[in-house]
Amino acid sequence: MPKILVVAEFVGGSLDETAQELAGAARMLAATASQDYSVSAVVLGEGLSEASAGLALWFDEVFVFDDASYAVPDAEVYGAAVAPLVEREQPRLVLIPHTNNGMDLAPWLAIRGERTMVTDCLSLEWSGESIEAVRMMYSSKVQARVTVDPSAKGFLITVRPGAYSVPDGAPGPSGSVIAESSAAGAAPRRRFVRTVTPGVEDVDITQADLLVSIGRGIEEEENLEIVEKLAVALGAEVSCSRPVADKKWLPKTRQVGTSGATVKPKMYLAIGISGSFQHLGGLKGSPFIAAINSDARAPIFEVAQVGIVGDLFDVVPVLTEKLEALNS
């Protein structure tokens, strides 16, 4: 029976939520295929007995690489284990979460595994022997529907975290857990040195109830002042999206997103932020989101409850004045 293989991420001592999301995606694809598919997972790490039992509720087979050498995720070490597994099991489709670690591993594995690759997919469906995928382009402003033809061996696809929701309840009978070990291969050419936890500075935006967040639309560093004034009037902290931290206008610790901080405020006022998925990935706990952006089509308006389409340089000072008047 042909297989769909999901690469499950085990990070910080537990399974990443994407493992279940991809279980849902894999089961959906198996159920809608023109032939029967089995769904398998592979997981790497150290101390995986609980995680592999959990995966067995979702997958027919779970291949487990449980060893101290996998304790720290590393694309080269993980790739050296997964590539031979893919060669042995010959899954028609390999699904990998489009996380930072997934992005590190997937392109290399696609070449080694000789599979057609497409990344960061929002949805997948069969189109005959091919797969039709939807993904985003141009700063998440445009969606693209692409047809992916399999290579002789099949596909390798990365899926955006959150694109598929975690299914309600595991499907049922436990799958089999298969202990794997990789033969010692060539000496690694990439070596782990250390993991770095970004320090928290004066302000910890992860603890803030109200956040005024600023993006590329602020244009110049001097303009930050108008946003800071608004934050004071609201009693909020100032956070930002990636372009502002990249330019060092605000410290990296103020950056919200998958490559920055995960925040859970009550209100998130996004100003001049288009709303890439990397940015929105750092926003948890269903806050009230209000957005001010000059581009009516900015993706931020799809997740915000309230939006103002307009020039932030007009709107923000007026909003600040009104709040200051209320405060006094």
Next chain:
Amino acid sequence: MDIIVCIKRVPDATEAEIEVSRDGQSIDTEDLTFGISEWDNFAVEEAISIKEEHGGSVTAISIGDEDSEDVLRRALAMGADRAVLVSDAVFEGSDAFATARILHQVVSQHQFDLVLTGAIASDTSAGQVGGMLAAMLDVPQVALATDMSIEGSKAVVQHEVEGGLERVVELELPALVTVQSGINEPRYVSIRGIRKVAGEEIPVIDAGSLGIDVSELGRAGSRVRLNELFISAEGEGAEILEGSTEEVADQLIERMRERGVL
């Protein structure tokens, strides 16, 4: 330290309203400015600053039509020593795999210690060419670098990993690193700087000079095909406040009150 940096010319969509062309195959670029892909700009800066510290050379490579000379000339103005334009009508429609194959052939014609690419391209946002190229070159690689240095025969690279953490790894050279935005502060390129390199010749490599069958390039050699581009409904979720600036500000404050955040 001989460094190759792969760059791409793209339309700047970050602050623009994007329209899809009638046939759904491209975006309207009439009102857009073109330039180097955001991540690639950081890669060029990183390459040049490493060269300035350790000596050696920087070669910038771009696949594209003759307009891609702009981004190559810009890289020369920043301090690259050489630029190579890889251009041929048969390259059109290449997917990431076909693109990586072309780059593989070109890069293999050079001596290198380090290949740098942007972590993703600003237009396709796919993030796959760098890793594919590393696999084809059979060199160690790391994605999403936020800091790096060269120490002897190794590249020491800090990169973004899970849960907002970063990790430091050592790569044996030669190696390939994909660069995250913000890794450095790219130097300013003046018009005068561009003028200085206006006369420099940029060699053009076509399909004939690469050892790949034409059937493996461009549309013919690509397994990922674009059906259509589309823009999802405007403001799907948000209630868009209407009125003058004063009015929308009042309404926003009212909504904050209703939500109990004021």
